[in-house]
Amino acid sequence: MKMEESKVRPYRQHIFLCVDSCCREKGSEGIFSALSEELKVRGLSNDVMISRCGCLDQCESGPMLIIYPEGTWYHNLKKEDVRRLVDEHLIKGNILPDLVYHRVSGIGGSSCN
Numbered sequence: 075m076k077m078e079e080s081k082v083r084p085y086r087q088h089i090f091l092c093v094d095s096c097c098r099e100k101g102s103e104g105i106f107s108a109l110s111e112e113l114k115v116r117g118l119s120n121d122v123m124i125s126r127c128g129c130l131d132q133c134e135s136g137p138m139l140i141i142y143p144e145g146t147w148y149h150n151l152k153k154e155d156v157r158r159l160v161d162e163h164l165i166k167g168n169i170l171p172d173l174v175y176h177r178v179s180g181i182g183g184s185s186c187n
């Protein structure tokens with residue numbers, strides 16, 4: 075059986091950035107814009123997909139962002155962290171220990187409700 079050709083571009087990484095209530099109040103839309111711009115400037119727009127997502131159930135630690143396939147969760151992000159995130163994680167493959175919240179699975183959480 076022949077597989078259909080995928081309509082999804084061959085991204086190497088996919089970023090999910092929470093823009094739900096708590097994270098939005100703490101600036102996640104600005105982070106989304108800064109990250110989108112940085113990906114464009116670095117020529118990574120075809121390699122890294124970024125998507126807004128709903129609450130990740132870790133509101134007290136937001137803005138929250140996850141990068142796959144690594145499964146790395148970053149927290150308390152600020153626009154000022156975007157360039158370093160792109161340089162270190164996306165380009166060099168280095169995790170940013172001071173911003174890591176979780177890796178892979180199994181976290182408990184809090185809610186903004």
Ligand code: FES
Nearest residue numbers: 092097129130133
């Ligand atoms: S609103 Fe972002 S983790 Fe809950």
